[in-house]
Amino acid sequence: MTVRRLVHRLGFRYALHRRDLPGSPDLVFPSRGRVIFVHGCFWHAHGVCRAGRNRPSSNQAYWIPKLNRNRERDAANRRCLRNLGWRVLVIWECQLKNPDRLRARIARFFE
Numbered sequence: 001m002t003v004r005r006l007v008h009r010l011g012f013r014y015a016l017h018r019r020d021l022p023g024s025p026d027l028v029f030p031s032r033g034r035v036i037f038v039h040g041c042f043w044h045a046h047g048v049c050r051a052g053r054n055r056p057s058s059n060q061a062y063w064i065p066k067l068n069r070n071r072e073r074d075a076a077n078r079r080c081l082r083n084l085g086w087r088v089l090v091i092w093e094c095q096l097k098n099p100d101r102l103r104a105r106i107a108r109f110f111e
């Protein structure tokens with residue numbers, strides 16, 4: 001929601017969750033050829049923050065391969081989208097804590 005509000009305030013029109021695109025990106029900007037994913041740090045295994053590196057201590061044989069698969073699938077989806085000519089921005093949950101920086105990043109993405 002934070003991201004949607006920011007994008008809206010910047011004046012960009014988007015569509016939500018286009019299922020016909022790889023990974024069904026959270027926000028799609030068809031006329032600008034851009035997509036944005038908003039990833040939860042745990043589920044998408046963000047490599048640089050604590051939530052993303054956190055691994056449940058129980059049932060690791062299940063979690064570790066699962067989270068690795070999520071990350072690999074995300075990378076494959078991004079590659080696929082880029083090959084189709086889309087520009088891709090990933091916004092991580094932990095980055096929502098800094099709205100000023102996030103706004104600047106989104107604005108740059110649309111330049």
Ligand SMILES: [Zn+2]
Binds near residue numbers: 049093094095
């Ligand atoms: Zn993170």
